[in-house]
Amino acid sequence: MNFLAQFWHAVAKVFNLPRRLRGLTDHRQDPRIPPPVLWTTLLLGAVLRVPSFLQLQKETTRRRLQRLLAWSRRLSDDALAYGTEQADLAELRGLLVSVNRTLKQNKAFEAAKINGLLVVALDANEQFSSRARCCAECCQRQVKVTSASGAVEEITEYYHRQVYAQLHGPHFSVILDLEPIRPGEEEAQAALRLLGRLRRLYGPRFFAAITVDAWYTKGPFLLAVQKLGWGVVTVLKQERFEVYQESEALRGEHPPQRWSWEDRSVAAWEVNDLTFTETRGPVRVVVAEEDWAEVKRVGGRPQVQAKHAAWRWLATEELAGYPLQTIWRIGHQRWGVENHAFNELTQYYHLEHCPHHEPVAILAWLLILVLGFGLFEWFVRIHGKLWRQGEVTLQELAKRLDRALERWEELEPLWSG
Ligand SMILES: [Zn+2]
Known part of the structure; x- marks a missing residue:
């Protein structure tokens, strides 16, 4: 079967996507292009990785896209721009949430669970x-630049x-959702707005904890997340924190736990029941020292270099019952080899x-983009198991979509199913 048709059959069957796209509206008055045509065009543009509206406009002049959309007129880049300005963001979010909820019901996130x-x-x-x-x-921010002189x-x-x-x-x-950082605002403020909406849209039990970088440790962020009902694992860096110094002083009291992870040997300590003024209840600090060897070619010759990394995380009391290694895994999740969503989204x-x-x-475009990304990832990695078998690269699969589009006679209108 045609690869694009295969993809669309799968997302139609599992996520009821055509019906949902047909139900989309936006804030344009008397739109010449019906909302389902506009938003299906944009979603298709995201899945096919079309980089600009001008390029997408060109695609809509071709018979293959016209057949897929059951719409025989060009969508100009102006119309695409105006359409996205008039988006109903709540509806687009609703679509993203429904797809992610279905993924969870279908156990697609089981392998992502840590303990x-x-x-x-x-x-x-x-x-x-x-x-x-x-706009x-x-x-805005101030930056220093060097002029030609x-x-x-x-x-x-x-x-x-x-x-x-x-x-x-x-x-x-x-991606579950995203939130813009407003002018003059701290990242943590936008993050809290995002978490509040995640709780409303997904419910408090969709996930159990969050993991964040060190700067979130400042201010009321941790306590606010605890009030929303989630545990937090955060990088602990600021040495001005008493809790940092206390964990450093106390960690030598017990021998470390040791294990291997990939090519690394890990030694980790935990210090429990520390007081931290900015959380509810005591916190635990986990310190990990990791050693591994890296082979580099120097002057054409392989040379083994010893590598070392040290980590320190703080975990709130919601995670108190979990072993040290669980905190270590959660902490690593943000940087580990598993963190590929951002790389993929940025690169491709x-x-x-x-x-x-x-x-x-x-925001409308980003929501459509992460939706298209999520659907294609699910299709090739989970549903089709194409990527997991290691047979083909993701880039080849994306090319396969393009080739499928060439054989447009084999395709049916996307949102008629
Ligand atoms: Zn702007």
Whole structure:
């Protein structure tokens, strides 16, 4: 069967996608292009990794896309831009949530669990850094630049940044939702808004804990997450924290636990029942020292270099009953080999280059992009097991989609199913 048709049959059957796309609306008045045609075009553009609206416009002039959309007119890049500006973001989020809920019901996240816990990683990503303000929601910062004459001057740079909630597994990753960081706002504030919405949209028990980087340890963030009902594992860095110094002083009281992980030997200590003023209840600190050897070619000759990494995490009391190794695994999840969603999205889905710079359009496109990414990842890694068998690379699978599109006679309209 045609690869694109296969993909669409699978997402139609499992996620009821055509019916959901037919039900989408947006805020345009009397739209010339019906919302299902517009949003299916955009979703298809995301799955096929089309990098710009101009490129997508060109695609819509071709018979193959016209057949898939059952729409025989071109969608101009202006129409795509205006359509995304007028998006109903709640509806697009609803679509993403329903797909992720189905994935969970179908046990797609089982392999991602750590000791039975599903853990969400929060991470931020940046777009459109420029020297001109482009929209009302652009963030700004001062940066130093060196001019042609060698003089250093300070200029204002404008950019956009969003916090993403990701579920990582050994086989595949999905984005649960994302939230823009507003001008002048701290990343943790946007993260809390995101977590509050995740709780409303997915419920408090969809996942058990979150893992974040060190700067989230500041201020009321940890306590706020605990109040939402989740445990937190965070990198502990600031030596000004008493809890850091206390854990350092106490960890020598017991011998470390030792184990091997891939090519690393790990020694880890835990210090329990520490008081931390910014959490509810006592915290635990886990310290890990990891050693491994790396072979590098120096002057054409392989040379073995000894490598060492040290980690320190803080875990809140919701995770008190779990062994030390569980905290270590959760802490590592954000940086480990399993963290591929961002890499994939950045490298192959043009995450950092939104096609239209306008606050609503940016979010609409990102929601469609992570939806398309999640569906394709699920299809090739879980449903078709194409990638897991190691037979083909993801890039070849994406090319297979393009080739399938060439044989458009084999395809049926996408949202008629
Ligand atoms: Zn902007």
